[in-house]
Amino acid sequence: MGDQEADIYSQLDQLKQEYEDYQSQSKEYEELLESEVADKEEKLSQALQKSSKLSEELQSYKEKYQKNEFEVCKLQKEIEHLKSRLKLFEEQKRELEHLNDQWENSARILEFSKQDLEERLYQAEENAIMYKGELDEIACAKEVEIQRLKEECNELRQEIATLAAQKGDTTRLAELEQMLNNTLKEQEELKSQLDVSRQTKKSGSSHISSRRDSIDSGTNSPAEACQSVKVLVKVRPVLESDANKGVCLAYNDSGIQVSTVLSKEKGKTITDVKKFEFDRIFGSESSIDDLFYDITPSLNMVANGGRACILAYGQTGSGKTHTMNEVLSKSVEALKLLIGTDCQIFLNCIEIYNEQVRNLLSNDALSKNWKEIIEMAEVKLDNEWYDQSLVLIQQAALKRSTKFTESNSSSSRSHCIYTLKIVKGKDTGIIQFVDLAGSERISKSKASGDVLKETLLINKSLSALQDVIAALESKQSHIPYRNSMLTRILQQTLGGEESMVTVILNCSPCEESSGETICTLALGTRLRSVDLGYSIRKNLKNEEVERTLRLLEKERADKNTILRKLDKLERDIESYVYAIKDRDSKIGGLIIKSKNKEKQLTEENDKLRKELISLKNSQEESNKKLRIIKSHAENEALAKNKAIQQLKTKEASMKRVLSASPAAFRRPPLNYQPILTSSQSTPSRIPRPKIRDRSAESCMKAVTDSWHYNFLL
């Protein structure tokens, strides 16, 4: 009984021990579970935060996308508006072209009437010459008559004298005196007639000789000379590089024609031929001396304290620089002979690049004030000024801004101005040699970026120059010198008192340049038509001629205004087309960018959605697990309480049994198993006590299940 009791006590101790172990382990697992739950909750809240952040981002991207779409819509509307404006401009251009055709027709008619007037003038001149001959004959006849009358008079005087000596018949004397008086009267009349004839002859011949002088010399008085613009055409020879390019120019002494190929079909070439009339055309075969002959009046003028400007105009690659270099060295040579040694010479070499002035004889910064740069660029030359000036001009030419373009491998991208100032006592003669940058069609130059900007600025300044020349010729009260840097700098020699302007139109003979050559020659025709009008008016003082010329001038002014408008319109259209293209490409870029963004956003959105779904799933799973853990923990707690309760009742009943018959418990129970050791920490390895008690067993099972479950988690 004593042994049994001891066994029971030891079993009880074991159970107690076991229970305590279970309790401590369950506490540990509870803590573990709680920390895991807290961890999951933390992760869940992080995931929720991330998801809300991503939703916000998504919202902002959506807003951005809507904004971009709105921008694109706006730009498209703008394009539509620009396109409609372009259409309007094109219509206006067509109308102006139609008007231009009409003007050209009327100009042609006026040209005919001009020719008619010139013919009549020629006839008048011939009549005057004939009249002069007749007058000469009459004068001769009258002289003879006067001589005869004088002789008669002398005879009569002698007769009177003899009669007086004879003191004879007085009536005969009276008769003779009467005859003498009549003869004297007749003589007086003849004399006065002869004087009138002489006077008429004198005035007629002076008029003719003055016109001849004017026509022969081709120069005018200084005041008139300021209106004079001389237009010369210089055709560049065909170069080796032009070998496979067709030729579009044909010319003779009086005119030049440009052929433009319209189409080539089945070996048939359809061409459009445009003819231009010019007094001075220098072909590829003519030497620089021929052209220089027409420049000498300008040099004479400058040597006498006047002003002159020589401009080379033409498309890029047409030979402006080549011509200007030759003209420059010839002019310096000629001036060396024309001016003496008692004068001071100043040279100034500058270029205008992108509306900025640059000193070609030093490395001054571009940003300085242009007047300052010009002042600083002026070099005073010494006694050997001609050699020195040629060396400096060569140095300056090397420093000029050039670039490779589609049309010329070393195209001058600037206007180059060489100014020679000759100070002689109080007089200051100034001559400016201007090698203009090439005029070019933007569409043909295929320029873009900075080169496009350069080309636009070059074309703008060239049209400003045309405006100034046209304003000077039509004697406008306002001359738009301030419209470009080029015209500002040329103001001293373009217009004003005692100034002569010579424009050399450089033309390329190549077929591919026919469009530009036509533009160049059309400009020359406009300048020339003005010049012609003035020279005719200067020499003819007939009322009808005056009226016709006034009409012609008005027509010409109107036509030039229209042509200028057309030019401007074309330039505007080109700029608009370029702006539209630029905008189109920008919009295209924007659309592609926004599409890419949209794609990226949709992808991100999809990814976020997926992440959100997986997060929600994992959250649900975590919740589920949490619920299971909670229920298991509750079950476990219940089972533990139950087991404790059972153990307590068992203990009490054992105590009761022991107190009733202590010997009955001395034998150990048949189904007794050794108890768990504390080293068996893993729940799966914990052996279940083999207690027959059913409720205690189920309780233990619940606890081990929960261990097992937690372990799985």
Ligand SMILES: Nc1ncnc2c1ncn2[C@@H]1O[C@H](COP(=O)(O)OP(=O)(O)OP(=O)(O)O)[C@@H](O)[C@H]1O
């Ligand atoms: N009269 C000529 N005889 C021989 N070669 C010529 C003649 N004129 C021009 N050339 C040649 O033609 C080419 C282009 O000439 P140049 O550079 O003078 O043209 P440009 O009108 O000044 O061009 P850009 O405006 O682009 O500067 C050069 O190679 C030049 O040597």
